[in-house]
Amino acid sequence: MSMLTEHQQRAYIGGQAAEARVNLELETDGMTLNIGPQHPATHGTLRIITRLDGEQVISAEPVMGYMHRGYEKLTEVRTYPQINTLINRIDWLSSFANEVPFILAAERLMEIEAPPRAQWIRTIFFELSRIANITLFLGEMGVQLGAITAVFYAFRDREHVLNQIEAATGGRFHPNYDRIGGLKEDLPKGWVAETKSVMAKVRDFCDEMETLVGTNEIFETRTRGIGVIPVEVALGYGLSGANIRASGLDWDLRRDSDTPLAWKEVDWKVWTHPDGDSFARYWVRLQETREATLIVDQLLDGLPAGPIMAKVPRIIKVPPGEAWVATENPLGEMGYYLVSKGDLGPFRVKIRTPSFNNISIVPWVLKGVYVPDVITILASLYFILGDIDR
Amino acid sequence: MSSAEPGAGDDPARRPSLPAEEVTDPTLRAEVDNPADANVPTGAEAAPGGGTSAADAPPLPAAGAPAELSSEQTPPQGQQRGAAGPDQGLADVAGGDAGSPESSGHTGTDPPVPAAPANPPPVQGGATVPEQPPATPRAVAAEGALARQAKAEQADQAAEAAAGAGLGEEPDPGLDQPRRDLVERLGTALDGGVLDVHIVPGVDVWVRVGIDHWHRAFEVCRHHLGLTYFDFLSAIDWLPSPFGRSEDTGTDEDAGADDRAAGPGGPGELEHGVTGGSTRFQLLARLVSPTSHLGLTLKADVDDVELRAPTVSDLYPGADWHERETWEMYGIDFVGHPNLVHLYLPGAFEGHPLRKDFPLLAREVKPWPGLVDVEAMPGEAEAASS
Numbered sequence: 198m199s200m201l202t203e204h205q206q207r208a209y210i211g212g213q214a215a216e217a218r219v220n221l222e223l224e225t226d227g228m229t230l231n232i233g234p235q236h237p238a239t240h241g242t243l244r245i246i247t248r249l250d251g252e253q254v255i256s257a258e259p260v261m262g263y264m265h266r267g268y269e270k271l272t273e274v275r276t277y278p279q280i281n282t283l284i285n286r287i288d289w290l291s292s293f294a295n296e297v298p299f300i301l302a303a304e305r306l307m308e309i310e311a312p313p314r315a316q317w318i319r320t321i322f323f324e325l326s327r328i329a330n331i332t333l334f335l336g337e338m339g340v341q342l343g344a345i346t347a348v349f350y351a352f353r354d355r356e357h358v359l360n361q362i363e364a365a366t367g368g369r370f371h372p373n374y375d376r377i378g379g380l381k382e383d384l385p386k387g388w389v390a391e392t393k394s395v396m397a398k399v400r401d402f403c404d405e406m407e408t409l410v411g412t413n414e415i416f417e418t419r420t421r422g423i424g425v426i427p428v429e430v431a432l433g434y435g436l437s438g439a440n441i442r443a444s445g446l447d448w449d450l451r452r453d454s455d456t457p458l459a460w461k462e463v464d465w466k467v468w469t470h471p472d473g474d475s476f477a478r479y480w481v482r483l484q485e486t487r488e489a490t491l492i493v494d495q496l497l498d499g500l501p502a503g504p505i506m507a508k509v510p511r512i513i514k515v516p517p518g519e520a521w522v523a524t525e526n527p528l529g530e531m532g533y534y535l536v537s538k539g540d541l542g543p544f545r546v547k548i549r550t551p552s553f554n555n556i557s558i559v560p561w562v563l564k565g566v567y568v569p570d571v572i573t574i575l576a577s578l579y580f581i582l583g584d585i586d587r
Numbered sequence: 588m589s590s591a592e593p594g595a596g597d598d599p600a601r602r603p604s605l606p607a608e609e610v611t612d613p614t615l616r617a618e619v620d621n622p623a624d625a626n627v628p629t630g631a632e633a634a635p636g637g638g639t640s641a642a643d644a645p646p647l648p649a650a651g652a653p654a655e656l657s658s659e660q661t662p663p664q665g666q667q668r669g670a671a672g673p674d675q676g677l678a679d680v681a682g683g684d685a686g687s688p689e690s691s692g693h694t695g696t697d698p699p700v701p702a703a704p705a706n707p708p709p710v711q712g713g714a715t716v717p718e719q720p721p722a723t724p725r726a727v728a729a730e731g732a733l734a735r736q737a738k739a740e741q742a743d744q745a746a747e748a749a750a751g752a753g754l755g756e757e758p759d760p761g762l763d764q765p766r767r768d769l770v771e772r773l774g775t776a777l778d779g780g781v782l783d784v785h786i787v788p789g790v791d792v793w794v795r796v797g798i799d800h801w802h803r804a805f806e807v808c809r810h811h812l813g814l815t816y817f818d819f820l821s822a823i824d825w826l827p828s829p830f831g832r833s834e835d836t837g838t839d840e841d842a843g844a845d846d847r848a849a850g851p852g853g854p855g856e857l858e859h860g861v862t863g864g865s866t867r868f869q870l871l872a873r874l875v876s877p878t879s880h881l882g883l884t885l886k887a888d889v890d891d892v893e894l895r896a897p898t899v900s901d902l903y904p905g906a907d908w909h910e911r912e913t914w915e916m917y918g919i920d921f922v923g924h925p926n927l928v929h930l931y932l933p934g935a936f937e938g939h940p941l942r943k944d945f946p947l948l949a950r951e952v953k954p955w956p957g958l959v960d961v962e963a964m965p966g967e968a969e970a971a972s973s
Contacts, residue, residue: 274950305790432816433905434904435819435905454880530818
């Protein structure tokens, strides 16, 4: 054994001292880690202030409002057709699905029902919105865990769906296609066949995601058992959609609530997963995307002929009353509590968005997790900031 | 519950230790290739109670789904909820989950109404009397507090079972018996707290309770009526907008919709919606049963002078943020709320934006350019307004 030089000895002692200091620091006080509001992992401008003890999160507090646009106030000064444009922007990845519950609420108060063909087409676009939204999630979840490839596939195949939405509605992101009493326009020629081929592509995409991400060993290691939400807790926080189905609750408003849309006309399945962890949430969404393509296929096959617009007055005035309509949007239960006093615009609209409740569980679910899992859990809960802040 | 059991939280256990059980891919592969079989739940991925298709199954009855989140199927968790101190969280929410052995065991060991100590005094006035569903003997009231609570638990479960059985039947759309039952049981439990009820058969039900019974109403819904899903909580300001036409749509005259301003009361008179009301601000909340899928909209008038209400975030943790939003948007104080701070608005913001007398400045400065959209075409005004 060779003698240490004086220099080496000093370096050794210095190193030991530094380590001791670090240990001391870790033991004595924790650290505050600010995530966001512009962190790329946060889907917008969500900010989370976490208090850490070493690698563990002691407390996490989301800070919101960076994108609050005051939609509930704005709806009070707009007419019903104008609001339709506005609420497209709530969950901007599935805009058409935002329109549907509001239109249904207005239709319920007006006692109008759209003709069957309109309901079927609404359902088709609702599911197309779901696919456009969730495909992005399926890829993006990979990105957040460090696997970049998946998201390129997601953007590629979402494009096909957006093209179909654009072809019929004129808007890729904000179709503004739903109308009180029906739809803006009928489907263009050749759209049905084209959409069917797109659905096949989306199914291929789902298979790809399953191979690339869903069965990836690293992915499973980072998601299995991470962020487990028992169903009772999920209910208390009002979690909905795939998040609660991933906790084992068999509840889907498409099947379990009484809407005039056409889900009851076709054969499909509600997917659940018993684990309640991040993997389960990913897995359920993956299955739901594939299921949505099957729903669209069946609806396209059975699309009834007929008008797409019921007889409505040219100036929409909704009779006085209150109505609550919620639908199973891509992110979960989205509902509008509509109060009308018989005017051209509503008196009050309470917008119940899924992400708001889904993210309100964050302080609970992040308690005690490790820092890398924060991103996993946030990604798997899947939120859109516009859907939280409204 | 299931999450607390896999205790092995050391580092190796964070990895999925189920190589042999990874049937995920074969199952899925089979389903993809063979969609006809897709409805048969198989392997580790088959959820209990899952896998019903819309066409061949009616909405499931209770099914005990929550309790069957079995720990065998849950991989070991690195996260260790138990270590993170979530027991409190679990206890808070586990109470109302009847109908399954595991969860009823849970409720047995927990304080039956964990929320009680946090309640503000006014609400607790009638709260010690447990709910008396028709099947329960009245004698319960005479017993000591502990025994009473235990009995309430039993009654609770019995009532749950009864409700579960009742809900399996086909509801009569004309009568809407399930919703009627719900309201009746709530009314019995609140003992005069229900002020008004509005049922649209087959669609929805509204119940207006006194503000003193607000917390108790949630407690009953949560623990006795099975409405464990918290949907939303908000408020309505019934004051007609004092900004009148400037903030309203400007072409109302053309459309003949100016009746509110021209009416006998004129602007300033409160007009309440369904279930009526007596004050300017009204709380609004919705709870849903995850098993019967019945929802209930609760309302309560908030006193004009003392703008406050008891918090329900101790019963439904999801109410926390909703109450924060309602507080900042309407200025309604929620007594007992753990963290009543701004949710959306910056800390120094003054005023309550969703109140009707809070001006929408953008509209004050410049009229809404989109107004042209609602102008009637020549000659169509009469036809449209009729």
